Amino acid sequence: xxxxQSVAIVGVGGIFPMSPTxxxxxxxxxxxxxxxxxxxxxxxxxxxxxxxxxRVGVPDKVYSKKACxxxxxxxxxxxxxxxIDADFLTKLDPMxxxxxxxxxxxxxxxxxxxxxxxxxxxxxxxxxxxSELSSTMARxxxxxxxxxxxLGPEQVPELPSVDPLNRYVAGLPAGILAKALSLGxxxxxxxxxxxxxxxxxxxxxxxxxxxxxxxxxxGGLARPDSLYTQMGFSQLHALSxxxxxxxxxxNGNGLVVGEGSGMFLLKRTExxxxxxxxxxxxxRGIGLSNDLGGSLLAPASEGQLRAMRSxxxxxxxxxxxxxxxxxxxxxxxxxxxxxxxxxxxxxxxDGWQPGQxxxxxxxxxxxxxxxxxxxxxxxxxxxxxxxxxxxxxANFSNPAKGVDLDSSPFRVLQEAKPWKARxxxxxxxxxxxxxxxxxxxxxLLIEEWIPKKPVKSSVTYLPTSKKKATPIAIxxxxxxxxxWGSLDELRSRLLGGGPDVDPQPPKHWWGVxxxxxxxxxxxxxxxxxxxxVSEVAVAPxxxxxxxxxxxxxxxxxxxxxxxxxxxxxxxxxxKDDLLFTxxxxxxxxxxxxxxxxxxxxxxxxxxxxxxxxxxxxxxxELQQWIA
Numbered sequence: 001x002x003x004x005q006s007v008a009i010v011g012v013g014g015i016f017p018m019s020p021t022x023x024x025x026x027x028x029x030x031x032x033x034x035x036x037x038x039x040x041x042x043x044x045x046x047x048x049x050x051x052x053x054x055r056v057g058v059p060d061k062v063y064s065k066k067a068c069x070x071x072x073x074x075x076x077x078x079x080x081x082x083x084i085d086a087d088f089l090t091k092l093d094p095m096x097x098x099x100x101x102x103x104x105x106x107x108x109x110x111x112x113x114x115x116x117x118x119x120x121x122x123x124x125x126x127x128x129x130x131s132e133l134s135s136t137m138a139r140x141x142x143x144x145x146x147x148x149x150x151l152g153p154e155q156v157p158e159l160p161s162v163d164p165l166n167r168y169v170a171g172l173p174a175g176i177l178a179k180a181l182s183l184g185x186x187x188x189x190x191x192x193x194x195x196x197x198x199x200x201x202x203x204x205x206x207x208x209x210x211x212x213x214x215x216x217x218x219g220g221l222a223r224p225d226s227l228y229t230q231m232g233f234s235q236l237h238a239l240s241x242x243x244x245x246x247x248x249x250x251n252g253n254g255l256v257v258g259e260g261s262g263m264f265l266l267k268r269t270e271x272x273x274x275x276x277x278x279x280x281x282x283x284r285g286i287g288l289s290n291d292l293g294g295s296l297l298a299p300a301s302e303g304q305l306r307a308m309r310s311x312x313x314x315x316x317x318x319x320x321x322x323x324x325x326x327x328x329x330x331x332x333x334x335x336x337x338x339x340x341x342x343x344x345x346x347x348x349x350d351g352w353q354p355g356q357x358x359x360x361x362x363x364x365x366x367x368x369x370x371x372x373x374x375x376x377x378x379x380x381x382x383x384x385x386x387x388x389x390x391x392x393x394a395n396f397s398n399p400a401k402g403v404d405l406d407s408s409p410f411r412v413l414q415e416a417k418p419w420k421a422r423x424x425x426x427x428x429x430x431x432x433x434x435x436x437x438x439x440x441x442x443x444l445l446i447e448e449w450i451p452k453k454p455v456k457s458s459v460t461y462l463p464t465s466k467k468k469a470t471p472i473a474i475x476x477x478x479x480x481x482x483x484w485g486s487l488d489e490l491r492s493r494l495l496g497g498g499p500d501v502d503p504q505p506p507k508h509w510w511g512v513x514x515x516x517x518x519x520x521x522x523x524x525x526x527x528x529x530x531x532x533v534s535e536v537a538v539a540p541x542x543x544x545x546x547x548x549x550x551x552x553x554x555x556x557x558x559x560x561x562x563x564x565x566x567x568x569x570x571x572x573x574x575k576d577d578l579l580f581t582x583x584x585x586x587x588x589x590x591x592x593x594x595x596x597x598x599x600x601x602x603x604x605x606x607x608x609x610x611x612x613x614x615x616x617x618x619x620x621e622l623q624q625w626i627a
Contacts (some may be wrong), residue, residue, distance in 0.1 A: 011265030013105025066243025068367030121185030125196025135597035193436025197374030220372030247329035258367025262375030285314030291439020476571025482531025
């Protein structure tokens with residue numbers, strides 16, 4: 001966004017833990033309600049007690065029983081007014097219905113009667129991790145083959161089949177939403193970890209400012225297989241053992257996972273005013289950055305500051321212009337202190353009064369919504385602007401070590417306070433931060449909309465066809481396709497001169513070629529001959545990743561790093577160039593990630609299998625057999 005341009009939020013929709021409506025969401029916030037609880041019955045593959053071990057980091061166990069869950073009834077009610085078959089929707093994972101409900105709310109909340117839907121797009125943040133039904137697919141395909149080998153084919157009952165579309169976890173939700181609302185503009189999903197929602201909003205703003213779209217539906221979605229995320233954060237030692245999220249508090253001992261969706265309809269401010277939309281707030285700046293150092297779980301203040309300063313530069317604001325900051329703060333001691341330090345550095349040593357700015361985190365109420373975290377934070381901020389109320393942060397009593405509120409411009413509220421304007425006619429202003437794994441940073445600046453008197457002239461946005469396009473050059477390339485592991489080898493293959501290579505059947509398809517699906521369709525490995533990447537290898541230390549972690553990476557991740565590094569080297573980009581180099585990778589969910597669900601299921605199924613085989617095993621013998 002160039003200085004002086006703005007985009008208005010004209011529609012909102014959201015569903016959050018214990019908050020099926022936005023009115024309930026606001027009540028949850030101002031009431032200091034903590035929605036964490038044990039999973040609803042049947043939500044996890046395993047019973048809670050079978051999955052639990054109080055010791056931190058035990059393989060295939062969770063050390064916290066609590067998270068922030070949506071109510072199942074919220075996800076099963078019908079959604080009227082959508083151009084999509086209701087029976088088809090019942091075959092899809094609950095995350096699709098969640099997004100459709102939130103997206104439909106946001107879209108219907110705006111003035112859409114005069115919109116050309118061909119010029120309305122969808123960009124959402126969504127988690128590229130296993131969903132409930134993609135995990136069910138793994139247990140169906142791999143689990144069936146395993147059980148047939150163990151018990152014999154005739155002893156294994158037929159499982160209800162899962163619609164194969166559920167394998168498209170990452171990108172399909174945005175496409176389904178666009179189809180259901182008959183929207184024909186730019187449409188895609190992105191996963192920028194916990195910064196995804198704000199990244200999606202930034203890219204949606206770009207579509208509007210460039211003139212490529214007249215309205216954009218954007219926000220975040222988080223409804224993965226919740227046992228997968230609970231297991232994952234347990235192995236990372238990042239969960240709160242008590243299941244209580246306490247941002248900036250001395251009792252903060254880890255994050256609590258949440259789920260939900262927040263969606264927003266955006267228009268150029270001038271268009272929103274012309275259409276008579278209700279404007280919830282005006283976006284004045286969004287800064288993005290990636291950490292240059294740090295690690296997966298250790299944020300770097302330097303990267304956070306670059307994102308923040310970029311946003312303020314766009315808006316032409318000073319940090320002290322802000323009344324409220326909705327922080328990323330997850331309740332993890334290290335992360336919260338780094339974020340507080342970043343804000344303290346940003347504001348400097350003078351030009352402010354102690355406690356003039358309220359900081360807080362909605363994660364204290366509804367947990368960490370991962371790819372939807374930024375959308376929940378923005379929704380809280382917009383509701384605070386609407387109600388002219390500074391909201392409290394739940395589970396806060398005493399600041400954590402390293403969070404020195406007394407000598408800072410910040411305060412954390414324990415109860416709601418009126419949000420008074422600094423002076424009559426001056427808009428209230430707020431900021432929202434979202435920081436993702438590995439240092440993916442986003443900072444958004446929002447301003448209260450105060451209608452202005454009409455003036456004779458206004459900013460006019462030209463259609464894309466009337467704008468002069470800026471040429472874009474390709475300056476670096478890297479490649480690895482099948483047998484051809486470098487750009488030179490690929491050139492020989494495409495342009496002639498390389499050795500002939502015959503297509504080969506795929507490897508590493510354990511279980512699939514032995515599955516009932518293969519047999520019933522008369523298939524075998526030769527049915528899928530092609531040019532596959534057999535292995536990916538890099539020199540130790542090539543990407544500052546410990547050797548053990550390289551061993552455990554999915555091959556596609558290592559392949560991406562290898563090829564991206566070759567493209568950067570080919571372009572000659574280094575040092576300061578990298579500060580202004582972004583990364584966009586097209587990918588989907590690797591279904592190998594769902595294999596964990598099958599492995600955890602063996603713990604559940606083994607007792608029944610032992611009975612079928614007539615084996616009487618002690619608990620110790622059973623655990624050995626499972627291993």
